[in-house]
Amino acid sequence: MASSARYDQLVRLMLVGDQTVGKTCLLCQYANHEFHDHHVTTLGVDFRVRLIEVEGKTIKMQIWDTAGQERFLAITKQYYTRAQGCLLVFDICSRSSFESLAKWLLYVKMYAQKDTAVIIIGNKTDLEERRQVATETAQQFADENGILYYETSAKDLKSLEKPFYELCRQVVEATNKSLNSEDNGRVILEQENNTSNQDPPPPAKSKCC
Numbered sequence: 001m002a003s004s005a006r007y008d009q010l011v012r013l014m015l016v017g018d019q020t021v022g023k024t025c026l027l028c029q030y031a032n033h034e035f036h037d038h039h040v041t042t043l044g045v046d047f048r049v050r051l052i053e054v055e056g057k058t059i060k061m062q063i064w065d066t067a068g069q070e071r072f073l074a075i076t077k078q079y080y081t082r083a084q085g086c087l088l089v090f091d092i093c094s095r096s097s098f099e100s101l102a103k104w105l106l107y108v109k110m111y112a113q114k115d116t117a118v119i120i121i122g123n124k125t126d127l128e129e130r131r132q133v134a135t136e137t138a139q140q141f142a143d144e145n146g147i148l149y150y151e152t153s154a155k156d157l158k159s160l161e162k163p164f165y166e167l168c169r170q171v172v173e174a175t176n177k178s179l180n181s182e183d184n185g186r187v188i189l190e191q192e193n194n195t196s197n198q199d200p201p202p203p204a205k206s207k208c209c
């Protein structure tokens with residue numbers, strides 16, 4: 001579906017994780033159905049767009065691909081504040097990239113909004129024979145932090161559909177709750193204002209004894 005098509009809601013998502021974990025490959029496959037074995041290292045931030053249907057709405061996903069090097073943090077941290085959802089990506093064939101998840105999760109807590117949705121992705125399941133991080137280990141980390149965990153391969157579009165959809169669904173749900181809360185607050189405030197604008201009741205007549 002073309003990115004210029006009409007949509008009901010814009011959702012801003014962000015891919016974060018160490019360098020070479022496959023963030024760019026994931027994004028190119030998910031947004032453009034393309035896979036390339038080699039990518040130029042992302043400098044700062046790049047982005048792609050995709051439209052999906054969530055709960056009867058057409059959602060335009062603007063997905064930011066961020067650099068994994070620390071020297072770009074000054075550039076990328078401003079995107080944390082605008083993101084509504086973050087995908088924390090690590091390479092199942094790299095123990096160090098998994099151990100970095102705690103750092104990336106800390107950055108989300110430090111720079112992103114309080115209600116930012118988060119999902120963890122263990123990438124490169126097509127290289128199972130090189131696995132250094134057991135599924136159970138990654139799942140335990142996710143459970144301890146109250147985050148959903150998925151394993152994917154950038155070569156397999158089908159494996160990417162569910163985590164991106166779920167993260168987008170969480171953002172849409174949180175946005176709807178926020179809007180409903182604002183609407184309810186506005187109704188209560190209007191009711192209070194209407195009540196305060198009414199003429200006070202006449203004073204009770206005293207009875208002479």
